[in-house]
Amino acid sequence: MSAPLLEIRGLRVEYAGGGFLRSRRDAVHALRGVDIELREGRSLGVVGESGCGKSTLARVVLGLVAPTAGEVRWDGWTVDPSDRGRMRKMRRELQVVFQDPFGSLDPRMTAGASVAEALEALEGVTDTATGRSRVAAAFDAVGLDHGLAPRYPHELSGGQCQRVAIARATVVRPRLLICDEAVSALDVSVQAQIVNLLADLSRQQGIGLLFISHNLAVVRHLCDEVAVLYLGRVVERAPRDALFAAPRHPYTRALLAAVPETDPRVASRRAAVELAEEGSALSRPSAGCSFAPRCPHAVDACFSQPPGLEPSGQGSAVACHRWRELVSVA
Numbered sequence: 001m002s003a004p005l006l007e008i009r010g011l012r013v014e015y016a017g018g019g020f021l022r023s024r025r026d027a028v029h030a031l032r033g034v035d036i037e038l039r040e041g042r043s044l045g046v047v048g049e050s051g052c053g054k055s056t057l058a059r060v061v062l063g064l065v066a067p068t069a070g071e072v073r074w075d076g077w078t079v080d081p082s083d084r085g086r087m088r089k090m091r092r093e094l095q096v097v098f099q100d101p102f103g104s105l106d107p108r109m110t111a112g113a114s115v116a117e118a119l120e121a122l123e124g125v126t127d128t129a130t131g132r133s134r135v136a137a138a139f140d141a142v143g144l145d146h147g148l149a150p151r152y153p154h155e156l157s158g159g160q161c162q163r164v165a166i167a168r169a170t171v172v173r174p175r176l177l178i179c180d181e182a183v184s185a186l187d188v189s190v191q192a193q194i195v196n197l198l199a200d201l202s203r204q205q206g207i208g209l210l211f212i213s214h215n216l217a218v219v220r221h222l223c224d225e226v227a228v229l230y231l232g233r234v235v236e237r238a239p240r241d242a243l244f245a246a247p248r249h250p251y252t253r254a255l256l257a258a259v260p261e262t263d264p265r266v267a268s269r270r271a272a273v274e275l276a277e278e279g280s281a282l283s284r285p286s287a288g289c290s291f292a293p294r295c296p297h298a299v300d301a302c303f304s305q306p307p308g309l310e311p312s313g314q315g316s317a318v319a320c321h322r323w324r325e326l327v328s329v330a
Contacts, residue, residue, distance in 0.1 A: 003076055004037035005176060005208060006061065010070035011035075013056050013232075030056040032232040032290075033070070035309065040175065043202060043209035045223035045240070047216060047255065052229040054212045058180045061210070062096060063087060075175075092122040095169035099181035101161035105153045111164045112149030115139070118168045138167040141205075142197060159190035163197070170201060176208040177201075183218060191215075195222055216259050220244055228252050231290040234309060238316035248318035248327060250295050289321070297322055 013031040031053045038044045046054050059065040061072055063081045072079040074090050081087055098104040105114055115135045119125045125134065139146055142163040153161050162182065169177060179198065183191040195218055202209050213219055219226055219240075226243045228236040228251065236249040247253045289295070292302040299322070307319045320326075 002039060004073075005040045005075055006036075006038040006210070007073040008034055008036040008057075008061070008070070009073070011057070011060060011067055011072065012069040013053070013060060013065060014068045029232050031060070031067075034229075034232070034234055036227055036234065036237075038176070038208055038210060041202070041206045041208055042225070043211060043223045045219035045226045046210065046212045046229060047214060047219055047226060048229035049214065051231075053232040054229055055180055056232075057229075058096070058178050058210070058212055061178065062094070063090075092172050093175045094178065095172070095174040095176075096178040096180065097162070097165050097169050097182040099185055101158045101165060101185060102153055104165050105161055107153050110150050110152055111144075111156065111160075112139075114164060115168045115171050119171050122172045134171060135167075138171040141170065141201065142167045157190075158186050159193060162186060162190075162194055166194075166197065166201070170205070170207065173205060174207060176210060178210045178212070180212045181214070182211075184213065184215065191218065198222060216244075216255060228255070233290055233319065235291060235320070236316070236318045237309070238312075238318075239314065242314040242316050246314075246327070248312050248316060248323045249291075249320050250297055250326065251291050289319070297326060 011031050011034040012029070015028040015030060034053070034057065036044070036046075036057075046057060048054055056065060060067050061079075063079060066081070074094065077086060077090075079087075079090065105111075109117065112135050115138050116131050119131055119134055125131050135149065136146055139149065144160065144163050144167065148156065148160060148164075153164075156164070177198075182198075183194050186194060198209065198211075199222055201207055209222065211219060211223055223240055225237070225239055227234050228243075228249065230251050236243065236247065236252045238248075243252065244256065247256055287303065288305045289298070289302045289307055292298040295302065301321050305321070307321050309317045309319045312318045312323060
């Protein structure tokens, strides 16, 4: 088996707390020992509630945030922002699509110019004829009419702007595309179009996807594997079908139980999961499992001993002291 394209080991990120007399005790722990890997051409969904560390993870991978501890390896190379030559190569191979389709584009540049700018900055393409040909091909790949090239972002719809952003990110044929809530700001019908577009690009061009989202239905449609984050920790990691068919961690079960189900036969089998409010949970910090204050199945050991991420069958791993008991009674 080939080495991972993206490998993250023991990743920790802390942000200093506020106040004049701030101390380490006041630090915000955005990521706490995260381990993730993604192989060439594969797609990984990273899911969890707001504030769980999803976007911080993306920023660390992109080299925009320095980790407090741990390492990020890209194609076998330990990412080092001081190595400008390697970083330039990595950034051509690793592109990002952001949440806001309007805010991610320069309002002073036309759609065609935005895509051409990426081509010049990342590949040094300055020949006008070559640039136009590449931009046209990028427009074709994302289903945009060439007549939209001279238009500015305010003259386009949200879906069209996001297609321009995807064309800009893929015009240099990257190996990995990071999508940070890339469809959450769009109408539901447009979301489906963009998700199908990303799936087609991944399949046709062999682009890997790191898809960060709170939308489990989209992740289920698009991703090969799923990692579930809670308060900066990976609490479960599994192949897509295994995770949605038989989630191991109580938090994963709670996330799935919260998704509306149109099939009454499935809905009747899905038990609601009662959780403590997140605010009250954070006021009762746990030295053990970070989810323990909200978990209906927590016992004393959950509050005192942090669980490790251990194999749980079917290529899955879970960080829960009681997962075997919960699976046996499910």
